[in-house]
Amino acid sequence: MGTKYNFAFFDEGSKREIRRATLKAVAIPGYQVPFASREMPIGRGWGTGGLQLTLSLIGEKEILKVIDQGSDESVNAVNIKKLIVSTTGVQTTIDTRKATLIQSRHRIPEIPLNKEQILVLQVPIPEPLRVVEASEHKTKRLHSESDYSGAWLMLFEQIMKYDSVTHGADYPVIVKDRYVMSPSPIPRFDNPKLNNSEALILLGAGREKKIYAVPPYTKVISMAFEDYPFRVESFSGQKCHLCGAQGVYLDEIIDEKTGEAYYQCNDTSNCLMRLNGGK
Amino acid sequence: MGYVAVKGGSEAIAESIQRLKYERIKNGTVLDTRDIESGMRGLIDTVMSESSLYDRQVASVAIKQAEGSIEEAVFLMRAYRSTLPRKYYSNVIDTKNMFVERRISASFKDIPGGQILGTTYDYTHRLIDFDLSKENPTEVEKWLDSYRKTSELEEPADIDLCNLPRVTDMLRKEEIIAQAIEDNTPPIDVTKKNMEFPTKRSERLQVLTRGQTGAVIALGYASLRGFGDLHPTVGELRVGYVDICIANPMGDDEFYIGNIQITEVESYISSPDKNNADGNKLNLTIGYGVCYGQNESKAIAMSILDTDLETQEKKFPTQDEEFVLYHIDSVEATGFISHLKLPHYVTFKSKLDSIRRTREAREK
Helix, strand or coil: CCCCCECCECCHHHHHHHHHHHHHHHHCCCCCEECCCCCCCCCCCCCHHHHHHHHHHCCCCCEEEEEECCECCCHHHHHHHHHHHHHHCCEECCCCCCCCEEEEECCCCCCCCCCCCEEEEECCCCCCCCCCCCCHHHHHHHHHCCCCHHHHHHHHHHHHHHCCCCCCCCCCEEECCCEEECCCCCCHHHHHHHCCCCCEEEEEECCCCEEEEECCCCCEEECCCCCCCCCCCCCCCCCCCCCCCCCCCEEEEECCCCCCEEEEECCHHHHHHHHCCCC | CHHHCCCCHHHHHHHHHHHHHHHHHCCCCCCCHHHHHHHCHHHHHHHHHHHCCCCHHHHHHHHHHCCCCHHHHHHHHHHHHHCCCCCCCCCCCCHHHCEEEEEECCCCCCCCCCCECCCCCCCCCCCCCHHHHHCCHHHHHHHHHHHHHHHHHHCCCCCCCCCCCCHHHHHHHCCCECCCCCCCCCCCCCCCCCCCCCCCHHHHHHHHHCCCHHHHHHHHHHHHHCCCCCCCEEEEEEEEEEEEEEECCCCCCEEEEEEEEEEEEEEEEEEECCCCCCCCCEEEEEEEEEEECCCHHHHHHHHHHHHHHHCCCCCCHHHCHHHHHCCCCHHHHHHHHHHHHCCCHHHHHHHHHHHHHHHHHHHC
C-alpha cells in the first residue's frame, strides 16, 4: 500500500484552486475569501491555513523560512518546515533577507520585507468581529454593509472600563479604508509593519477555511480613537541581553536563580544576525 | 527556555518521534493490521465514519499507527483523503435496495418483512467475559463450524432481504407522513465548497455524518433531554450493505464499483401539518441519519439533529446550524483544542502588557 505524494503534497488541481482564492483575496484587500480547506498532515489549528498557502505557491527555486512566535527553531516551525521540505526538497534559510517565502505564526520579522518576498501568516480566528458576534452568517453581512459599530464599541467599552484599550495581540486593523481585518495574533508591535508593506502578505485560516491578503503598498491602519491612540506593547527601555537590540519585540524571561525578569530578542534570526556582526 | 530554545527544536522532535515508536512496540509484539481489521469492527466503523473515507484496510493501518486513538486515526485518514483525486460522484443510492442485515422499528411491533435483530450489543449483558483473554484458535474454529452449519439451515427463504418494504412507505399511504417529491439535485460537496449560511440540507447531512461520534451523540442527547423540543420515535433503523455505482460517461448505463455497509435511521417527529390552514392537524416528519458502518447511536443522534436543524424557530443551541455544524468535526475540534499546546508567549506577553497597563492606569 505504498503511496507517493505529489510535489508540495497537493495535487495540481488543489493548488490551483487555492491560488484562485488567493488571487481573489489580493484583489479585495482585507476581505476573507472562503476556500475548500483541506485536511493536512499537521493539526488543524497548527498552521494548516498558512501551510496550504505555502504549498500552493511554492516552486522548486523557492527559499523557505518558517518561524513560530519569532523563532526558526520552535518545534512547530521545525515541524512545518520538515513537511514542506520533505514534499518539495526546497532550500531553507533562517536568514530573513535570503528567504523568498516566509511562513510565520504570530510575528512579522523585524527586518523590513521587500517586494520579492511573500509573507504567509497562520490565522486561528480570521473573523475580527467574532468577539462581538458569534454567527458567521451575521458577521458576513456586517462586513458587506461595512457595519463596524460592534468593533468600535468593543474598543470603546474597554476604554470606559479600564481607561485603555485592553486588546492584546490580534488587534483589529482597517485595510484600505474598507474591511476590518484580523491581522492574526501578531503583537500590536507588528501592526504598523502591515501598512504600506513592500512584500505581499497572505493570511490563511485552515480550520475556518478563509484566505485573505494585504497586497503590497496597501494602507493598513490599526483601529483607534483620536484621544486614545493606538499603542504598541511597551518594553520601557529594556534591551536584548544577548545583542543589545532596542526597539524590537522582546521576550520576557525569568531568571531561574534570581527570579528576576530579563529580556531577549523574540526574532531569533535577527538576534543571531546582529550577534554575527550584521547590521 | 525549554523547548523553544533558539536551537534544539529539530532534535527534540526527532527524539519525541522515536519515543512514540518505542511506546508502540516496546513489548516486542507486532500488531497485525489484519487482526485489527477482523477484530476491531467498532473502532474501524467509527474511524471510517468520522474520516468520511470508506476503506477498512487503510483504517486498520491508521488505527495501528495511532495506537488505537480514534482522534489520531481519523486525523491520519483525513489527511490521506486530502491527497486522493476525486474523479467521480456515485449515482444516487436508493437504500430501499439495501441488503439488510439488521432492521428494527420502535414504532410498530409488526412490520412487513418483520423485525430483524441481526448483530447487536443491545441485549447482551455488559459483563466482562474474562474467558476472552485466553480464547484460542481451535475453539474458535470449532464454534465457527457449528455456527455456520446451523445458520445455513435457518436461513428464511421467503423474505427478500434486498427489497424489504419501508415502514415509512406504510405511513405515506395513510398520508400521515407528507408525500415528498424525490429531490435528486446534486448535493453540495462540503469538502470542495465552503458552507454558507443558511445551509442546504445536503450540506448539513454531510457534516453530521462525518461528525465526531461523541459530539454528535452529545448534542443529539442534549436535544432529546430538554435543550431541543422533540422526542422522536425510531421508525426504522437498518444496518446493511448498499451498492455503489458510477455513471458510464460514454453511455446510459452504470458501473458497479463495490458495496459499503451503512447504518440508516428514519425517526418520526410529530409536527403541525403545513398543508392544513387551521393548524389543528398534526402529521409526522422524518429525521434522517446515515453513516458508514454500524454506528447506531450516532445515526439516531444524527436523525435528531437533522430535524432540529430543519426547525425554523430557533430556541435552542441544537437548532442553531452554526453551533452544531461548526463544532462537531473531529479534526477541527481536536486540532484547535490541541493547538493550545503550542507556545503562545508573544501573544501572552501582549496580553500581560495590556493587563499591566490597566493596573498602571488605576494607580495614577
